[in-house]
Amino acid sequence: MQQGHLTVKSDLRLLNQVQQWFEKFCLEYLAQLGWSESQLYRLNLALAEGFTNAVRHAHRSLPPETTIDIEVTLWFDRIEMRIWDYGSPFNPDEISEPQPGTLQIGGYGWFLLRRLGDRVVYERNADSRNCLLIVKYFLGESN
Template structure:
């Protein structure tokens, strides 16, 4: 059985101005725990981008009709073989599979964030928890062949 190596947690208000704080928190976690465990700069850059997209989607879409004081909770869980990023929001649930992926050479006004997250991650789940929050789970394996 694999055990959790490290984990960290951040709660921020629903404000796009806090995105740099979220990304700096992730970069600090990366420097302390991921780079020394074999994660490449390229993997860390893509994961930080996925985190930024997930946070931005929570603020812009899930919390659109909610006050900016509404919390967004983020948890990083580093396992021996993978990193899990969880982002919880209080918005209305929806099915991200219903968002069409952008076709090459076409423009659309939304959906690029989900497209990017799905491309960066090895596994993505978006579901409603029993506490009436939505949880976006982004999983990335250390070694590409493990997914």
């Protein structure tokens, strides 16, 4: 098991820093375990979506100095990513998935996260923060 932690301000300009930290932290370890580059890319995309959702939605009315905590835990059979924000809680299950051939405002990020992760949970914690948990299990290249 390996664990990494990053704290950044609520600023979309820091997305590249977040993604570079993730790649540096994960790349060698996941490659040793047999994860492919395409799997790493999808995980990085999920992290980017979670981070940008926290900045754009959860922290929309909060000062840019408000921090976002990111924790990544690598296990031999899975990766767990946690993104904590200080926004108002909401229930993502109330967001309807876009129907093929139709347009809707919002909801595409949650649709994407559900497709990229094997388990996606967003819940309010006792410390008045929300935690987005994204879990991806290693099942070989088809993943």
